Amino acid sequence: MRDQPDSSKRPARKRLTADDWADAALAALSEGGLGGVAVETLAARLGTTKGSFYWHFTNRDALVAAALARWEELSTERIIQAMEAAEPDPADRLRALLHGAIASATTDALEVRLLAAADHPDVTAALARVTERRVGYLAHLFELLGFPPPEARRRGLLAYTSYVGHAQLTQAVPGSVPADAGYLATVMTALLRR
Structure with missing residues (x-):
């Protein structure tokens, strides 16, 4: 009988969040425009499967909407807050x-x-x-x-x-x-x- 790998010795994979996917979508958008936001490509970039994507989003449009909301938050609201504070x-x-x-x-x-x-x-x-x-x-x-x-x-x-x-x-x-x-x-x- 073959020894089964001990799963306790494998490093735990980081569970991706919706923000991880949105950030990856923003990076892809920056590199290749809106057409560059492709689920399979992003999954490969993130080192995961499309299943992770579907855990967070129903479809590509939902990912695009989340990425845009993330862009608004990071590139506008957080900058304004930082300026106000500093x-x-x-x-x-x-x-x-x-x-x-x-x-x-x-x-x-x-x-x-x-x-x-x-x-x-x-x-x-x-x-x-x-x-x-x-x-x-x-x-x-x-x-x-x-x-x-x-x-x-x-x-x-x-x-x-x-x-x-x-x-x-x-x-x-x-x-x-x-x-x-x-x-x-x-x-x-x-x-x-x-």
Whole structure:
């Protein structure tokens, strides 16, 4: 009779969570767009089976929705919370937000890929929510800096569209937008000018 392997000696496999799957979907989306989110490919990447996927999600659309919710949480809400907790000065908070956003735009194509997939209804809805939250937060910072609400909103929108344009150009034409501190200083000067 053949000896059976002792299962107690095998390392325990980490049980994957829905967030693990959502994070893997976001990575795939960043690399290959919405079409890159394929269950079998993600299962292989995560070292598991499709059964794990179906434990958490009913179908691919449910995974895409979870990934978009995860993106909203990580890329907007947690960043805003961290800024609120770490930086009391609204001008420094604005500068730190723009610096972080511009730095991430050069290395992460996720937001550009999401913009390219804006014809998907779930992506459209997520982009609308994130845009409103981000522009609203930026407008709030401009109000704290003394701008009246309508002007604060315009400046918040200008700051956000500057970031989106920067992200698009950085991904589409690498090297076309300066990556130095002088560029950010110029943007900040324009945004804060009365």
